[in-house]
Structure formats: structure tokens, C-alpha cells
Amino acid sequence: MPVRALRVQNLRKSYRDVAAVSGLDLEVRTGECFGLLGPNGAGKTTTIEICEGLTTPDSGTVEVLGLNWKTSANQLRQRLGIQLQETQLSEKLTVLETIRLFRSFFHRGPDPAACIGLVQLEEKRNSRVGQLSGGQKQRLALACALAGDPDLIFLDEPTTGLDPQARRQLWDLIEQFKHSGRTILLTTHYMDEAERLCDRVAIMDRGRSIALGTPRELVVSIGIEHVVEFASGGARPLDTGPLLRLDCIRQLEHHNGFIRLQVAELHRAVPALLAELDRQQMPLTGLRTHSATLEDVFVALTGRHLRDE
Amino acid sequence: MSNEAARTLANTPQAGFAAHPLAQLTIVRFKEFIREPEAIFWVFVFPILLAAGLGIAFRNRPADVLRVAASTPALAQALSGNKLLDVRTLPPAAAESALREGRVALLAQPAPEGGVILRYDDNNPEGRTARLLAGDSIQKAAGRGDPVPLTDRLVHEAGSRYIDFLIPGLLGMNLMGSAIWGMGFAIVDARRKKLMKRLVATPMPRHHYLLSFVLSRLLLLVVEVGVLLGFGAGAFGVPVRGSLSVLVLLCVLGSLSFGAIGLLIASRVQTIEAVSGIMNVVMMPMWILSGVFFSSQRFPDLVQPLIRLLPLTAVIDALRAHMLRGATLAEIAPQMAILTGWMVLCFIAALKLFRWR
Ligand SMILES: Nc1ncnc2c1ncn2[C@@H]1O[C@H](COP(=O)(O)OP(=O)(O)OP(=O)(O)O)[C@@H](O)[C@H]1O
Numbered sequence: 036m037p038v039r040a041l042r043v044q045n046l047r048k049s050y051r052d053v054a055a056v057s058g059l060d061l062e063v064r065t066g067e068c069f070g071l072l073g074p075n076g077a078g079k080t081t082t083i084e085i086c087e088g089l090t091t092p093d094s095g096t097v098e099v100l101g102l103n104w105k106t107s108a109n110q111l112r113q114r115l116g117i118q119l120q121e122t123q124l125s126e127k128l129t130v131l132e133t134i135r136l137f138r139s140f141f142h143r144g145p146d147p148a149a150c151i152g153l154v155q156l157e158e159k160r161n162s163r164v165g166q167l168s169g170g171q172k173q174r175l176a177l178a179c180a181l182a183g184d185p186d187l188i189f190l191d192e193p194t195t196g197l198d199p200q201a202r203r204q205l206w207d208l209i210e211q212f213k214h215s216g217r218t219i220l221l222t223t224h225y226m227d228e229a230e231r232l233c234d235r236v237a238i239m240d241r242g243r244s245i246a247l248g249t250p251r252e253l254v255v256s257i258g259i260e261h262v263v264e265f266a267s268g269g270a271r272p273l274d275t276g277p278l279l280r281l282d283c284i285r286q287l288e289h290h291n292g293f294i295r296l297q298v299a300e301l302h303r304a305v306p307a308l309l310a311e312l313d314r315q316q317m318p319l320t321g322l323r324t325h326s327a328t329l330e331d332v333f334v335a336l337t338g339r340h341l342r343d344e
Numbered sequence: 345m346s347n348e349a350a351r352t353l354a355n356t357p358q359a360g361f362a363a364h365p366l367a368q369l370t371i372v373r374f375k376e377f378i379r380e381p382e383a384i385f386w387v388f389v390f391p392i393l394l395a396a397g398l399g400i401a402f403r404n405r406p407a408d409v410l411r412v413a414a415s416t417p418a419l420a421q422a423l424s425g426n427k428l429l430d431v432r433t434l435p436p437a438a439a440e441s442a443l444r445e446g447r448v449a450l451l452a453q454p455a456p457e458g459g460v461i462l463r464y465d466d467n468n469p470e471g472r473t474a475r476l477l478a479g480d481s482i483q484k485a486a487g488r489g490d491p492v493p494l495t496d497r498l499v500h501e502a503g504s505r506y507i508d509f510l511i512p513g514l515l516g517m518n519l520m521g522s523a524i525w526g527m528g529f530a531i532v533d534a535r536r537k538k539l540m541k542r543l544v545a546t547p548m549p550r551h552h553y554l555l556s557f558v559l560s561r562l563l564l565l566v567v568e569v570g571v572l573l574g575f576g577a578g579a580f581g582v583p584v585r586g587s588l589s590v591l592v593l594l595c596v597l598g599s600l601s602f603g604a605i606g607l608l609i610a611s612r613v614q615t616i617e618a619v620s621g622i623m624n625v626v627m628m629p630m631w632i633l634s635g636v637f638f639s640s641q642r643f644p645d646l647v648q649p650l651i652r653l654l655p656l657t658a659v660i661d662a663l664r665a666h667m668l669r670g671a672t673l674a675e676i677a678p679q680m681a682i683l684t685g686w687m688v689l690c691f692i693a694a695l696k697l698f699r700w701r
């Protein structure tokens with residue numbers, strides 16, 4: 036098996052006047068879980084569907100498992116596991132019937148019952164798809180992606196719209212697939228999902244990749260370790276000038292009624308902040324801090340947030 | 345089970361006929377259909393209710409006894425010589441209103457200048473029949489003889505009643521409806537739900553997807569045709585005089601032609617609303633023009649050649665010829681040719697236009 040499971044070079048795709056993907060390079064190594072993280076409309080689905088052979092790019096090269104869509108489409112389809120962002124499986128069929136159908140398309144793959152076991156839907160095997168919960172439907176979609184024992188799995192926003200419990204359950208499953216040696220490419224706009232599941236992440240914005248690395252590398256790369264958010268309930272607005280002059284504070288912005296500081300050293304920044312508030316005689320009405328996340332990386336790179344709150 | 349185990353177990357070959365993608369697609373399509381109660385009603389129950397209702401409403405009664413009125417007992421006496429007339433004597437005013445309200449088909453009154461006045465509505469078939477019967481009995485009662493002796497010998501032949509005309513019409517309508525609706529809704533629904541896109545992302549051979557529609561349609565066809573013809577034969581004695589093989593050929597060809605039309609309609613449409621609209625626009629003229637409920641001969645001569653080219657007309661005309669006259673394959677060849685033409689043209693156009701997403 037090649038070292039690279041997927042290679043995309045200078046990929047471009049436009050829909051009339053919208054450039055969905057504009058000059059994207061990607062490389063996914065065999066055996067890793069790679070994440071495409073980006074806000075709505077970043078071009079994640081367009082990219083992944085080009086890799087899946089569902090959309091033809093305007094230009095650029097795509098090499099999947101060392102093969103090419105133009106010459107080896109059928110061979111590739113046998114080896115890919117795909118979950119689309121918005122497929123609704125037939126509601127009138129049962130879980131087992133659905134898996135049996137998908138299994139029939141592949142030369143090899145687990146027995147349908149075993150496939151259902153992989154996503155822990157055993158007790159629902161004879162239920163109609165229409166009667167499954169959102170999380171169960173998503174797990175069924177995952178089972179369909181596994182029906183051909185794929186070498187490379189594409190998951191497009193596997194947990195969007197699910198409640199926290201269902202998301203965690205899905206994360207556990209995806210982690211298990213990782214350990215079974217499969218390569219996974221997933222898209223998400225949840226930074227916690229990317230941090231938890233992905234070995235490497237490409238942050239996408241407006242059709243291109245603006246950062247690439249392990250979640251840890253990306254967080255370190257922006258030079259901020261922590262984020263401090265505070266609110267001050269004084270009668271007059273706080274004069275933020277002196278705060279910005281402190282060398283331990285990198286950036287300051289107003290966000291949801293809080294003032295948000297990107298900070299390199301928490302142990303110096305917080306006392307300095309408190310001292311400054313005291314000097315201006317402003318009360319502190321809220322204070323929270325967290326270690327920097329991929330969300331903060333995105334904010335640092337684009338000045339925008341991943342999701343509109 | 346650990347995932348390593350799952351991966352090694354992953355090479356379980358799925359043997360047997362049922363594991364073939366075409367078999368699976370067909371089974372799935374068939375199950376989806378029979379799990380849809382509305383579809384079952386429209387395809388199986390509705391045509392039978394319609395046939396039963398219309399068959400009873402338009403059944404040929406044994407020659408009706410016609411009610412007629414006479415204004416004098418002497419005239420009543422003369423009229424009652426005919427067994428087919430139910431005569432009553434009514435005073436003039438009552439006779440007048442009975443005639444006007446249609447409770448009697450004819451009123452006989454003595455004419456002031458001698459002779460008899462027969463009053464009836466000549467637009468009403470019952471009135472005209474009553475006129476013939478009444479005239480005949482009055483003349484006979486007055487002593488007219490028959491120069492030529494006539495003998496009646498009655499035949500009640502299956503094949504000439506309204507129900508005999510209706511069942512092939514309903515069968516044709518059903519073949520069209522289930523093929524076009526079955527194809528149109530299923531395809532557009534799968535496209536709308538992105539299920540089609542998901543299937544196209546698998547190694548599923550695309551022609552298997554389309555072929556599965558044909559196969560499940562043919563499976564259902566057996567039931568559909570069997571139920572309607574069985575009902576016609578059992579409840580009304582509607583004949584099927586032609587050979588079974590020609591009937592099968594005709595139904596299969598008809599179903600495939602309508603299926604191709606359905607495929608063409610559904611080839612690009614994205615929403616259920618749009619596809620229902622187009623399907624109705626396509627089928628409505630045929631429901632009216634193709635002679636389901638009454639003979640298409642009633643439309644002006646000018647449009648007859650066009651009506652004959654409609655696929656539903658071809659199916660129904662061929663079915664009627666086959667069932668009622670026992671027509672052979674050669675006799676219904678023109679209709680078969682029309683159906684083949686529709687099938688080939690629509691299928692080619694559909695393949696050109698079809699969008700998998
Ligand atoms: N079929 C299409 N026709 C026209 N425009 C499209 C089409 N598909 C995508 N786009 C546009 O391309 C851009 C990228 O879309 P894409 O679906 O790839 O984004 P995404 O990152 O997957 O977003 P989301 O997180 O909302 O799923 C968007 O501006 C979208 O409107």
C-alpha cells in the first residue's frame with residue numbers, strides 16, 4: 036500500500052461565480068485520521084466529494100490510494116467507504132436490509148450482521164430506518180460506509196446535528212476504526228471533534244487550506260497558549276490601551292459581552308489584568324480562561340469564528 | 345468483537361443469488377413498494393372498486409319493462425297486449441305530470457279527430473322504444489296482422505357488455521399509472537434524499553439500478569394483471585379469449601413503454617411536487633382520450649390518428665381486441681409497434697438526460 040492514501044494538488048472547483056475550492060493541496064498518510072476543519076461554506080464537502088469521485092474538479096490532480104479516478108473508478112469504489120453529509124437512507128427498509136443492500140455491491144467485506152455489530156446497532160437490526168434516532172441513523176450510515184471493508188473512509192460531518200451523548204458514542208466508534216488500521220478523512224466544524232479524533236488537521240477557509248499540522252502543532256504555531264475572557268461591569272467603558280501595551284497579551288477583542296485576550300503566559304497576564312482593573316477602579320464581573328484550541332487558531336488566522344454563535 | 349477480528353473476518357464472501365446486487369436492489373424496491381399502504385390501495389384496490397362500482401351501475405338489465413300511461417281504459421287495454429309495457433291508466437292531469445317528470449316514458453291519448461296521440465320525448469331512448477312498442481300493440485289490438493312470421497331467439501353473450509369494455513380499459517390505465525408513478529416517484533425521491541448519490545458512490549453497476557425497477561415492475565405486474573382480470577372473470581365473467589402468451593407479451597411491452605416514459609419524466613426532476621405535476625400533465629390527456637371509460641371513437645375524426653398513436657390507446661385497443669375478440673399477435677401488431685416505438689424513443693432520451701444527482 037502506498038504511504039500516501041490521498042494526494043490532492045492545486046485543486047479548483049467553481050460553481051458559476053462561487054469558487055468552492057480554489058487551489059487546495061492535501062496529503063493524507065496511510066493509517067492516519069486526517070481532519071478538514073472549517074466553517075460553513077469553506078469547501079469541505081466539495082473537496083471530499085471530489086476525492087470520492089462524485090464531483091469532477093475544474094483543475095488539479097487527485098490521487099486516491101495511488102490510483103486515479105479517470106482510469107480506475109470501479110477499482111477505487113470497491114476500496115472506499117463513504118458517508119455523505121446529507122443522505123437519507125430509505126425509511127421503509129430495516130437496518131439489516133439496508134446493510135445487506137450495501138454489502139451486495141462489494142466483492143469483499145464483513146457479513147451484514149457483523150457490520151451492524153461494528154456500529155453497535157444489534158438490537159435495532161430489524162427496526163425500520165424511519166424509526167431510528169438521529170444518532171442511530173448516523174451509525175447506520177457509518178455501517179454502510181464499512182460494508183466493503185474499505186481501506187480509506189470518507190466521513191463528511193459525521194456528528195453534525197447530534198446531541199453530546201450521541202456524538203461521544205460516534206467518536207468512540209471512529210476511534211476504534213482508526214485502531215483497525217484504516218485511513219480516515221473527515222470533515223467537521225467542531226474543533227473539539229478534530230482535536231479528539233484527528234492525527235493531523237488542515238484548517239480550510241474560503242476554498243483553501245490556511246494551516247496544516249497536528250492539533251498540538253497548530254495551537255503552538257499561533258504563539259498563544261491561553262485565552263482569557265473577562266467582563267467588567269463598570270459605569271464607563273474600560274480603557275483597553277494599557278492592557279495591549281503589556282507584552283504578555285497578544286490580541287484583544289470584544290466577543291459576546293466579554294473582552295477576550297490571547298495570552299502567552301497565564302501566570303503573568305492574569306495578575307497584570309487584575310492590577311490594571313484595580314488602577315482604573317473597574318469591578319470584575321466575570322473571568323474565565325482556557326488553553327488555546329483549534330478554534331482560537333482559526334480566530335487568530337482569520338479574525339472570525341468557526342461557527343456563528 | 346475487536347476490530348482486528350472484524351477486519352480478518354471481512355472477507356466473508358456473500359454467496360448465492362440473493363447476494364447479487366441486482367437481486368438485492370430488486371428485493372429492496374419490491375419491499376419499499378409493498379410497505380407503502382397508499383400505493384397498494386391505488387394499484388390493487390382502487391381499480392377493483394372502480395370496476396365493481398361501474399360494472400354494477402352499468403350492468404345490462406334483462407330487457408326493461410317500460411312504464412307508459414294511457415288516459416282511457418280502452419287504450420290501456422290495447423297497450424297491455426305487449427308484455428314489455430307496464431301500463432297504467434291515469435287521469436289527464438296526473439298523466440301529464442308523470443310524463444313530464446319521466447315517471448312514464450310515453451302517454452297515449454285518444455285524438456279528438458279519431459286515432460291515438462302518442463306523446464314521448466324522442467331524445468330519450470326509452471321514449472323511442474316505448475313509441476315502437478306502443479304503436480305496435482295498438483295496431484295489433486286494432487286487428488293488424490303480421491305478413492311475415494318472426495321468431496325471437498335470445499343470446500346473452502359475454503363480451504358485449506359495458507363491463508367487458510371497461511375491464512381492459514382499467515387494466516391499461518393501471519399499467520400506465522403504476523409504471524409511471526412507480527418509476528417517477530421512486531427515482532425523484534431517491535435523488536431528493538441524496539440516496540441516489542450515495543448509491544452511485546458505491547461500486548453498484550448503474551444499469552443494475554435501472555434494471556431493478558424493470559424487474560420489480562414485472563413482478564408486480566403479474567399480481568396487478570392477475571388480480572384485475574381474476575376479478576373481472578370471477579365477478580362478471582369478463583372473457584379473456586386470446587392466448588396467454590400474447591397477453592403476457594402485451595402487458596410486459598405496455599409496462600416497459602410506460603416505464604420508459606416514467607424514466608424520462610424523472611430523469612432530471614429534483615422535487616416530488618414537480619414530478620407529480622409533470623406525470624399528471626402527461627397522463628391526463630390519455631385518461632380522457634384513450635378510451636378507458638368510453639370509446640375514443642367519440643372524438644372527432646380529425647384527431648383519431650393522433651389518439652391512436654398514444655401509448656395508452658394502443659395498450660387498451662390491443663387488450664380489448666385480445667380479450668374480447670381473441671385477437672392474435674399479428675392482429676395487434678400495429679399497437680405493439682406503437683408501444684415499441686414509445687419505449688425505444690423514451691428510453692434513449694431518458695439515458696441522454698438522466699442525472700444521477
Ligand atoms: N452544487 C452547488 N452549486 C452551487 N454552489 C455550490 C454547490 N455546492 C457547493 N456550492 C458552494 O460552494 C461553497 C462551498 O460549499 P461546500 O458545501 O463545499 O462547503 P462546506 O465546507 O461543506 O460547508 P458546510 O460546513 O456548510 O457543509 C459554498 O459557498 C456553496 O454555496
Ligand SMILES: [Mg+2]
Binds near residue numbers: 079120192
Ligand atoms: Mg459540507
